Amino acid sequence: MTIVELSTHGSSLRRKGERFVVGRKDEATGETKKQEVPAEHVEAILVSANAMISTSAIRLCTERQIQLVMADWVGHPFARMWSSTPGRQTEIRRAQYAALDAEVGNEITRDLVMEKLRGQAGLLRDLKNNRGEGAPREIDEGLEAVRAAAHSARTLPNSRELRSKMLGIEGSAASRYFAALSAALPAQWRFSGRSQNPGTDPFNASLNYMYGIGYSGVAKVAILSGLDPNAGFYHADRYGHPVLTYDLIEPCRPAIDRALLPLFTKREAAESWFERNYAGDPDGEEAPAAGNAVRISPDGRKRLITVYKAQVKDELERATWERCRKITRTLIGGAHR
Structure with missing residues (x-):
């Protein structure tokens, strides 16, 4: 097709x-x-x-x-x-809405989370193997935490609380995972914890920027597939927000992490890519930011976009198409049970 x-x-x-x-x-x-x-x-x-x-x-x-x-x-x-x-899209949408609080929705949530955790484990395993005996202990700790989370996610019984419990399982591994990524970086780029909206260090700011580009690609595929982008399975519904996009970006995050890391580990990233202590543009449309916010400069944005297009874009969109097709098959199959 x-x-x-x-x-x-x-x-x-x-x-x-x-x-x-x-x-x-x-x-x-x-x-x-x-x-x-x-x-x-x-x-x-x-x-x-x-x-x-x-x-x-x-x-x-x-x-x-x-x-x-x-x-x-x-x-x-x-x-x-x-x-x-009425046509096939009507059937898909009807099944999607019916599945949001049903067992089929739990199956889709579990698949998305498991795929993300497998991607995170694969990245940490490669970081460990590439560094051999000199690998920081945080990488081992992160790998152990992600594997434990994957086991918990795989064996978690179906229930109405599955999604909230899955968020807790994933969150418990996230701090160790990002600690491992930080430990893999040169000292000047290490960070303390994940920061979003805004990022408070260059690595997190770069990660937020590349995730943002990824959202557009995922949203495009979700809409083209015929699914309703505003009806998610994993993330809670928020009026006016494309929560299915939030679901579908989750398995893509490790690939974005993997593409970004070498810019820092191979010392290509430069201070000129970042504007530290950015407080927003008081005369523009951009919302004020915290005093310790980091903003990506035009040079930094240009390089991040280049890396995204070369290493992430095509695979992200291909993989998201496959996920949307699988979700559609699961929905239609569940509706006919």
């Missing part, structure tokens, strides 16, 4: 029988190149540039239950179209 993206201005989408005709303008020559794609091979269409879309193409999307999503230039969705008649 294919995701069709219209990301250059002047693109077009038309219908020719049971095919889409995609027109993309070559920015260098100004010529429009056309490509025909069978509708049966299209899973979703993402439009992130000024484009012309025919009503017949929209109708083909609705006939084939293909998600048609509008996004801004960085790929963050802001609107979508779907059929006004």
Whole structure:
């Protein structure tokens, strides 16, 4: 299955029988190149540039239950179209809502948490092996804590309290995990605990920034998959918040951690990447920050974006598609039990 993206201005989408005709303008020559794609091979269409879309193409999307999503230039969705008649998406959504407080929702929560913990354990294991006998003891302690959390998560009985207990299990390992990451860093970049919104040290500020980029990729896939991004399984519902995105980013975090670490361990990160004691822009839209907040400078942002695109983006979106497909299969299977 294919995701069709219209990301250059002047693109077009038309219908020719049971095919889409995609027109993309070559920015260098100004010529429009056309490509025909069978509708049966299209899973979703993402439009992130000024484009012309025919009503017949929209109708083909609705006939084939293909998600048609509008996004801004960085790929963050802001609107979508779907059929006004019941179809597969209606079935998926109905099953998703029914599963939120059911055993099926617990199964999905457990899978997401287990995948995250496996990723964390794999990263710490690699850090330990790469350092041999000279590995800091915090890495061993972190690995032991994550493995213990994985065992607890795997054997935790199903109940109404599973999600809250799972948060406690994961949280108990998180402090040891981040202590291990800190111990792996050169002395000047070590930190004391995880800090969010804002980060209070360069590593946490960088991590927050890369997680933020990851949210956009996960949100895009969640919407394209047909799931409701505002109905999560693991995180509590919060009005106006895409809590399913919060669920789906969890297994992705270790991959982002892994991509960020070498920038610090190989001493590429520089003080010029960070603005320390940042207090926000009192004349702008940015909210005031704590006095010890660290902000990423334009040079730092540029490098982090480059690393994300090269090492994280494609795999994150591919893996999130697989998770969304698995969740959909689990939901539909649970609804038919």
